[in-house]
Amino acid sequence: MKQGLRDIIYNTVIEANEKVTPGSVEKVVARAAGIHRKTVRLAIRDLVGLGELSYTYLYGTSFLEKSFDRPVRVSKRIVIKPPHKAYQAQPGEVVVDIAAGAAFGNGAHPTTCLALRALDSILGDNRYAERKVPLNGLDVGTGTGVLAIASAKLGVQKVIAIDLDSCSVSEATHNVSLNGLADQVTVTNTSLQELATYFTVVVANLAYPTLRRLSPLLSEKMEQDGVLVLSGFKEPASKDLGKTYTEQGFGLIREETDREWVCLVLQRGSPEHR
Ligand SMILES: C[S@@+](CC[C@H](N)C(=O)[O-])C[C@H]1O[C@@H](n2cnc3c(N)ncnc32)[C@H](O)[C@@H]1O
CATH class of the missing domain: 3.40.50.150 (Vaccinia Virus protein VP39)
Structure with missing residues (x-):
């Protein structure tokens, strides 16, 4: 159940069309899974601790996003990474640095x-x-x-x-x-x-x-x-x-x-x- 719940939360975050807050994810997932919000909150914390999701802050609001605080391969050759993380590119790889921000x-x-x-x-x-x-x-x-x-x-x-x-x-x-x-x-x-x-x-x-x-x-x-x-x-x-x-x-x-x-x-x- 623990991993299943994490998967639901993770998918809810990465499939959203807009930035989502931890509170909105808690609410949606708790309602869909028929469980208490606190259980969802703890599972969100696990996902952040595991480096799968991260909290971001914009104009005084916290959001929950897929963690890009590490290099992530998104296609056969393309790796996206934050500018402050080092990455040793393999031959043929294309590394794209994207700074954290508000733009999509x-x-x-x-x-x-x-x-x-x-x-x-x-x-x-x-x-x-x-x-x-x-x-x-x-x-x-x-x-x-x-x-x-x-x-x-x-x-x-x-x-x-x-x-x-x-x-x-x-x-x-x-x-x-x-x-x-x-x-x-x-x-x-x-x-x-x-x-x-x-x-x-x-x-x-x-x-x-x-x-x-x-x-x-x-x-x-x-x-x-x-x-x-x-x-x-x-x-x-x-x-x-x-x-x-x-x-x-x-x-x-x-x-x-x-x-x-x-x-x-x-x-x-x-x-x-x-
Ligand atoms: C879904 S985001 C895509 C961002 C990025 N290209 C990506 O693939 O992740 C759409 C972007 O298009 C911009 N946009 C929407 N309508 C547009 C238009 N008619 N002309 C130029 N930009 C537009 C929005 O401001 C937004 O930054």
Whole structure:
């Protein structure tokens, strides 16, 4: 029961769409499992003691999050770590430093992990081996900058990371510097509409209605054969988004799910749409 309860708590925390407080987790889990809140509180403390979860503090409120106070592997090649922790990277590994903060994107959420796994796969499959011109990347809704930083470290020469939230722009700029990528990754609050570049690799971890609304613009901003990674939604939104982007001339090349969350990888103008 003890481990079962810990699993329920852990999943409740990492599957939440927003930051959760210890109190809200206690309440939800106690109600779902039909047990006393104090039992849940003790199990939360165990998980923190075991280094699985950690307490974070923001604007006077405590939150409970998956612990990233240690290096965590999130895909075949990508390891995310806090800047103050040392990590000896193995050959081929890509290490992304993300400072603790308020922006979304410390790697704990399945939507971020799915997008990172998709980037790792498409940028590692020799698709661009013969390419003579530099790859241009775009991260729409960059949060901490994690996807933009990973794209750059996986070989995208120039990356633009946009976010409409000023706190995210500031944190992402800091994380880009921490990773020594200030010359390669530009973080800005410029809107998608205003960008004048065409992109080869685009990643967008955004809510379903936003991804739906942005479909014509995203299509317009992409190079022919460019690859688009969409994350941030569940079924049945996935079906509708697949259809929406197919109508914009994209072909589906990969689909992956993680705890109900779905990630679609699409290619603009892939063979069946030419
Ligand atoms: C779910 S978070 C993703 C963060 C990070 N890219 C990741 O994958 O973990 C979505 C981010 O998109 C930003 N955002 C939402 N709508 C946007 C839009 N239309 N244009 C740019 N950024 C947007 C939010 O401020 C937030 O930082």
